[in-house]
Amino acid sequence: MQHKGQENAFSICSKPETSIAIRDRIDALIEKGSGKIAIGFGGNPKDKSAVRGGPAFELIFNIHNLLRKKKLRDNFDLTFFAPMESPGERMGPKSLQMIESMFKKYKITKHFGKKIKSFEPSGVVFDDDSVLKSELTLFIPASAGHIVLKNSDLPLTEAGLIKIDETCLVTGTNNIYAAGDIAAIEGPKWKAKQGHIAELMGRQAAYNIIMSETGSSIRKSYKEHLNILCIMDTGNGAAFVFRNDNWAFAIPMPGLGHWLKMGWGQYAKLTKRGIIPRFPGL
Ligand SMILES: Cc1cc2nc3c(=O)[nH]c(=O)nc-3n(C[C@H](O)[C@H](O)[C@H](O)COP(=O)(O)OP(=O)(O)OC[C@H]3O[C@@H](n4cnc5c(N)ncnc54)[C@H](O)[C@@H]3O)c2cc1C
Structure with a gap:
């Protein structure tokens, strides 16, 4: 800004x-x-x-x-x-x-x-x-929607995000997928764009592309996995926040939480650069 x-x-x-x-x-x-x-x-x-x-x-x-x-x-x-x-x-x-x-x-x-x-x-x-x-x-x-999208012929929501179905397939197409912040997510009222949701959508989209290319009708949806998951660092601790359709809770994590979030940041950086392997599912 x-x-x-x-x-x-x-x-x-x-x-x-x-x-x-x-x-x-x-x-x-x-x-x-x-x-x-x-x-x-x-x-x-x-x-x-x-x-x-x-x-x-x-x-x-x-x-x-x-x-x-x-x-x-x-x-x-x-x-x-x-x-x-x-x-x-x-x-x-x-x-x-x-x-x-x-x-x-x-x-x-x-x-x-x-x-x-x-x-x-x-x-x-x-x-x-x-x-x-x-x-x-x-x-x-x-x-909001990326400026590049405005100049494209992709179907956009009023907010300028790409319209997709629950398999991440762009609406009205049969071979274009969109995942992450750029796509309009559908789901419960509390849904929120987050890093792990972007990754989940990416995984489901990749799986669905393979299925489609191999002629299978099996598809995976991102929708049923939607949640809010956040370790909110406070500098002297953290709060673990979770929400899905069944649960909504916040657990204070004095002291340790701060270091947990710092550790997660390092883990994310090192795994994304391929320096250390990722734990399966994390
Ligand atoms: C301050 C902040 C804190 C956050 N904290 C958390 C958190 O603690 N936990 C959590 O789960 N989520 C958090 N989020 C949300 C999370 O960062 C996003 O949901 C996630 O990064 C979305 O991933 P993405 O790959 O869809 O988009 P992005 O991570 O935004 O990746 C898009 C990439 O495209 C690149 N790009 C843009 N335009 C072009 C172009 N024209 N050509 C080529 N490349 C281009 C960008 O540089 C960027 O690298 C936070 C977000 C913010 C802003």
């Missing part, structure tokens, strides 16, 4: 160099000894599965814990903003409850239910022209 003149507002989904700029801005505020930090995420009303709440929660809890470690937390205002009334509710009532109590415990102010209009050097401006003052704003936009 590089909106006009806002060296104070960054998207954490931007190019890698942005992470360095964010670190430098946090360091500068720590050096100053006080500040106002706002962290939030956007919604996509045309496809509610395309939101990224989890990483925004992780970010604010990590910054809280960093400031606490530096014994500066009381000098900072931390505010969480999102356009929906109840951000995080897709993770289920237990997770929502846990996040609520963490906001209260960590003295994080909530700013929910107002559409975001713009990011300015002074802070976040909302639809009603009210301003949330901030010296550093970190934001995760909701995802």
Whole structure:
């Protein structure tokens, strides 16, 4: 996110160099000894599965814990903003409850239910022209269809995502498959785009291509495997969040959870580069 003149507002989904700029801005505020930090995420009303709440929660809890470690937390205002009334509710009532109590415990102010209009050097401006003052704003936009898709003849949803069936076959075609964030997923109300769902869809699509090429009518669906699975790192621990059609729970993992998530990051990096083998199914 590089909106006009806002060296104070960054998207954490931007190019890698942005992470360095964010670190430098946090360091500068720590050096100053006080500040106002706002962290939030956007919604996509045309496809509610395309939101990224989890990483925004992780970010604010990590910054809280960093400031606490530096014994500066009381000098900072931390505010969480999102356009929906109840951000995080897709993770289920237990997770929502846990996040609520963490906001209260960590003295994080909530700013929910107002559409975001713009990011300015002074802070976040909302639809009603009210301003949330901030010296550093970190934001995760909701995802939408890739620009390349707009110029293609692929069938798209209103949100600009590729229409597929449950085998990942693109609607109206017999040999084009789409998997991951770029495809519109169908399923329960709480469905959300996540990394492991993208991988699952990729696997099912590959299987279905082989079946189709070998003349078999057997197909695998991604739909029955949909879930939300997330280890939400808080900097001093984590929360294990899970939701599917039958279960919705959140388990606090003080201490260990943080290292588990760090370990998972290393495992993902090393296995993706083929440096170490993957555990079957993981
Ligand atoms: C900040 C953040 C934190 C997240 N945390 C988690 C998490 O903890 N757990 C989880 O499960 N999910 C998480 N997600 C979601 C997860 O990252 C995505 O669901 C997942 O990466 C989707 O995979 P994908 O392969 O469909 O798309 P991507 O990972 O986005 O891959 C698409 C690739 O295509 C490339 N590309 C784009 N345009 C072109 C082009 N024109 N030509 C060639 N290549 C192109 C891109 O560079 C990219 O490498 C997070 C997302 C964000 C933004």
